[in-house]
Amino acid sequence: MKRLLLGLLLASPTLLFAQGSQVNTQSLKAVGMSGAGSALFIDESSIFYSPGALSKMDHNAISAGVSGIMYRSAFREANSMDVHHTKFKITPPFSVFATFGPKDTWWKAGLGIYTPFGGSVDWGDQWPGKYELNYLQMRAIYIQPTISFKLTENFGIGGGFIYNIGLVDLGRSIPLASADAASGKAELSGVGTGMGYNVGVHYHLENTIAISLSYRSKINTKLKDGDAEFTVPPALAASFPNTTFSAELPLPASFNIGVSFPVSERVDIAADGTFLGYDIYKELVFDYKDNTAVLQDTEQPKKYENAFSGKVGVNYKTTDKLALRAGAGYVFTPVQANYVSPETPDNNRVMASAGFTYEVNDKWSLTGAYVFQHLLKRSVTSAVTNLSGTYVTNIHAPGISLTYKW
Amino acid sequence: MKKIFNYNKFLLLAAASTAFLFSCKPELDAVKPSAGEANFSKYISIGNSLTAGFADGGLYLEGQQVAYPNLIAAQLKHTGGSDFKSPFFTEAQRNGSGYLRLKDLVNGQPVMENVTTELAIRGANPAGKPLYTKYTEEINNLGVPGMRLDMAFAPGIGTVQGNPFFERLLADNTPGTYRYFDFATTKDHTFFSFWLGNNDILGYATNGAVTVPGDGTTVLTSTATFNQLYNSFIDALTLKQQKGIVATIPDVTAVPYFTTVTRKALLAAASAAAGSELKDIYITSSKGMRPATDNDMFVLPFSSAGLLGKPSPGNPAPYGLHPSNPVESKYVLDTDEIAVIKQRTTEFNDIIKKAAERKGLAIADAHAYLNRVKSPGIVYNGLSVNANFITGNAFSLDGIHLTPMGNALIANLFIDAINATYNSSITKIDATQYRGVKFP
Numbered sequence: 001m002k003r004l005l006l007g008l009l010l011a012s013p014t015l016l017f018a019q020g021s022q023v024n025t026q027s028l029k030a031v032g033m034s035g036a037g038s039a040l041f042i043d044e045s046s047i048f049y050s051p052g053a054l055s056k057m058d059h060n061a062i063s064a065g066v067s068g069i070m071y072r073s074a075f076r077e078a079n080s081m082d083v084h085h086t087k088f089k090i091t092p093p094f095s096v097f098a099t100f101g102p103k104d105t106w107w108k109a110g111l112g113i114y115t116p117f118g119g120s121v122d123w124g125d126q127w128p129g130k131y132e133l134n135y136l137q138m139r140a141i142y143i144q145p146t147i148s149f150k151l152t153e154n155f156g157i158g159g160g161f162i163y164n165i166g167l168v169d170l171g172r173s174i175p176l177a178s179a180d181a182a183s184g185k186a187e188l189s190g191v192g193t194g195m196g197y198n199v200g201v202h203y204h205l206e207n208t209i210a211i212s213l214s215y216r217s218k219i220n221t222k223l224k225d226g227d228a229e230f231t232v233p234p235a236l237a238a239s240f241p242n243t244t245f246s247a248e249l250p251l252p253a254s255f256n257i258g259v260s261f262p263v264s265e266r267v268d269i270a271a272d273g274t275f276l277g278y279d280i281y282k283e284l285v286f287d288y289k290d291n292t293a294v295l296q297d298t299e300q301p302k303k304y305e306n307a308f309s310g311k312v313g314v315n316y317k318t319t320d321k322l323a324l325r326a327g328a329g330y331v332f333t334p335v336q337a338n339y340v341s342p343e344t345p346d347n348n349r350v351m352a353s354a355g356f357t358y359e360v361n362d363k364w365s366l367t368g369a370y371v372f373q374h375l376l377k378r379s380v381t382s383a384v385t386n387l388s389g390t391y392v393t394n395i396h397a398p399g400i401s402l403t404y405k406w
Numbered sequence: 407m408k409k410i411f412n413y414n415k416f417l418l419l420a421a422a423s424t425a426f427l428f429s430c431k432p433e434l435d436a437v438k439p440s441a442g443e444a445n446f447s448k449y450i451s452i453g454n455s456l457t458a459g460f461a462d463g464g465l466y467l468e469g470q471q472v473a474y475p476n477l478i479a480a481q482l483k484h485t486g487g488s489d490f491k492s493p494f495f496t497e498a499q500r501n502g503s504g505y506l507r508l509k510d511l512v513n514g515q516p517v518m519e520n521v522t523t524e525l526a527i528r529g530a531n532p533a534g535k536p537l538y539t540k541y542t543e544e545i546n547n548l549g550v551p552g553m554r555l556d557m558a559f560a561p562g563i564g565t566v567q568g569n570p571f572f573e574r575l576l577a578d579n580t581p582g583t584y585r586y587f588d589f590a591t592t593k594d595h596t597f598f599s600f601w602l603g604n605n606d607i608l609g610y611a612t613n614g615a616v617t618v619p620g621d622g623t624t625v626l627t628s629t630a631t632f633n634q635l636y637n638s639f640i641d642a643l644t645l646k647q648q649k650g651i652v653a654t655i656p657d658v659t660a661v662p663y664f665t666t667v668t669r670k671a672l673l674a675a676a677s678a679a680a681g682s683e684l685k686d687i688y689i690t691s692s693k694g695m696r697p698a699t700d701n702d703m704f705v706l707p708f709s710s711a712g713l714l715g716k717p718s719p720g721n722p723a724p725y726g727l728h729p730s731n732p733v734e735s736k737y738v739l740d741t742d743e744i745a746v747i748k749q750r751t752t753e754f755n756d757i758i759k760k761a762a763e764r765k766g767l768a769i770a771d772a773h774a775y776l777n778r779v780k781s782p783g784i785v786y787n788g789l790s791v792n793a794n795f796i797t798g799n800a801f802s803l804d805g806i807h808l809t810p811m812g813n814a815l816i817a818n819l820f821i822d823a824i825n826a827t828y829n830s831s832i833t834k835i836d837a838t839q840y841r842g843v844k845f846p
Contacts, residue, residue: 070430072430072431072432074431074433074434075434076436076437077834077836079437079833079834080437080834080836081439081484082436082836083434083436085431085432126839128787128836128838128839129788129838131788131838132787132788175799175842176842176845177841177842178844179846181841181844233844233845235508235510235511235845235846236511236845374432382788385787385788386784386785386788387787387788392432392434393432394430394432396430
């Protein structure tokens with residue numbers, strides 16, 4: 001009878017920075033073209049998209065932008081009439097890019113602070129997957145000093161160091177009913193850090209073609225001393241001490257190829273292909289500082305696969321003042337069907353976008369963009385939880401940024 | 407120039423807000439429930455305590471409300487099912503017969519208490535046993551705690567001397583000859599579920615395979631009797647070609663009532679109390695006194711009876727720890743008794759399956775399902791369901807009857823079987839919305 005409580009083992013909490021939360025909004029010019037344009041745009045956001053292009057800037061600039069990502073998922077359990085929607089939440093990823101250095105020389109330095117991953121899903125505690133997830137909020141903030149060199153007029157090379165701060169906050173139900181029949185709760189929150197780098201080259205022929213190659217390393221974000229708080233019936237409180245946890249979240253390496261070419265004096269077309277090295281994400285391990293018979297460390301299989309996305313866009317300079325853009329893309333998911341989880345009910349996605357840049361004057365410009373992503377409907381049975389049903393997700397992300405040039 | 411900008415911006419905004427309005431919330435088509443070849447316009451459920459919603463050692467309102475037939479009926483409403491009436495206790499008498507509640511956990515050991523307020527006890531029969539507040543309106547959930555197949559055909563069960571849970575459903579002037587069989591087969595139903603027969607084995611097994619003379623609830627029904635009565639009952643229920651579902655009888659070794667108190671656990675507790683390592687528990691087996699093996703099973707109440715190691719009246723030897731004072735037979739299912747019970751269960755289930763096949767009825771194989779719950783256990787929507795006492799989520803505090811979550815899972819087992827047999831599309835229940843055991 002001593003072993004009575006062993007059966008209360010917690011299933012693994014789920015947590016990751018996944019493709020599902022990756023909505024790239026670093027440059028709203030690129031957002032306007034669904035993420036294409038790494039070769040086309042030579043500006044301060046090249047710090048992120050194409051560090052080799054940075055040295056080709058003929059001025060300095062600082063820009064700040066913010067987007068409102070609305071991530072909306074729906075789920076219907078197999079053979080059920082009830083459709084569950086995530087609550088309406090807006091995640092505001094931001095980005096700040098600044099360049100430094102003398103004009104018309106062979107080098108340029110820059111600093112980027114941006115949020116490449118971030119999302120918020122809140123399924124509540126009344127849906128069939130509540131024992132896997134109630135809500136998850138996360139943000140990863142990258143701080144990236146970058147330097148870029150022009151080897152020839154047409155060929156630039158650059159690289160940056162990335163310091164990453166990741167914030168997570170998640171909650172899930174625990175199957176322990178209290179006297180009022182309510183489930184228990186686990187709430188985990190923490191901050192992690194990691195380091196990585198990006199490098200890239202940019203080559204262009206005037207009025208013909210531009211090519212950008214860039215590589216961003218994987219970043220292993222180490223979360224230490226996160227807070228783990230449990231709400232359980234009082235008789236079980238000793239088995240669920242509020243404690244701390246550590247975990248490691250690998251963010252994948254990516255390799256991006258971008259090309260752009262003019263089709264007329266005012267119209268450019270750009271295309272980007274991105275490979276994500278996501279097979280590093282094999283499992284998620286949670287290490288609780290205080291273990292009890294009930295509260296054990298957990299390992300959850302993830303078994304991600306490498307993935308690819310392709311994006312094309314068009315940039316139309318209607319006048320010297322106003323550029324309009326549109327784009328479309330397709331993203332292959334790294335998540336296998338039986339490892340889909342409610343934190344990022346991922347699937348292949350299609351996206352479409354529109355955007356503009358308006359040059360207010362020589363110094364100031366304003367860029368806006370809107371991207372819509374539709375994650376295709378996916379019917380899955382989780383190999384981890386046996387939750388069986390259909391997910392579908394729409395993501396809306398309008399954004400705006402302001403640039404000052406000198 | 408300025409004009410163009412404004413115009414374009416306006417277009418963009420318009421396009422964006424339109425896209426937002428129409429597709430912000432993703433849509434999923436709901437499944438369309440259908441009755442298939444069955445007609446659910448009047449569903450009745452026939453059975454025992456499991457069907458009535460008995461849990462935690464008692465029949466009380468919360469358990470009645472989540473009885474598996476009630477959960478099934480709620481889903482049937484989407485396929486033309488009508489109101490499903492149950493003999494609920496009133497809110498003022500919500501604790502019905504009273505039930506067990508977990509009071510505390512002391513070193514991981516459960517401490518229980520009886521709930522004795524808001525009861526529905528209206529008096530006592532001549533033998534002093536409680537009688538419950540009557541409910542004599544028309545009902546669909548005909549589950550009666552304690553009902554057995556043999557008793558369903560016996561007269562007198564509906565009287566104050568009989569089964570008080572059946573008696574409470576009958577009007578005062580009901581003749582003593584009125585049987586449960588008569589009660590269940592005159593409801594003009596279009597669809598039925600039938601899960602009866604468990605107690606024809608369980609009553610004997612829970613008493614340690616000891617039949618108390620004069621106590622019909624402790625008899626092990628013979629296979630021949632079971633065969634005859636089961637088929638008679640099914641024939642009567644399908645007289646107008648009604649469709650229905652029957653369920654098999656669970657293995658007694660799949661419920662915590664028999665699997666929680668083990669020889670090892672008893673020895674560990676006794677050794678700790680004695681301060682020295684004890685080697686044997688002595689039991690009264692069907693072949694006489696002998697040391698218990700790990701294959702013998704002790705019933706759950708033996709743990710709370712607190713007899714082990716204590717002198718008995720007229721016998722100073724420590725109870726169960728000395729060959730001269732072995733554990734009484736009523737607390738133990740020895741290996742021979744288990745074999746008999748398992749064999750009988752198999753025979754009964756064969757009869758159930760044959761009867762279902764003969765009539766084209768659906769079969770909810772509770773025997774197979776609960777064996778799977780016991781080993782290896784199931785993972786349902788991220789939560790672990792197994793046959794562990796208190797923590798396994800499936801079984802309530804009496805170790806035999808289901809928790810609300812267990813009822814929801816069994817209801818889904820029934821629904822799956824109905825859908826498979828009758829080409830229907832009854833929607834499933836989200837069992838995560840139902841609790842396991844309540845903790846203090």
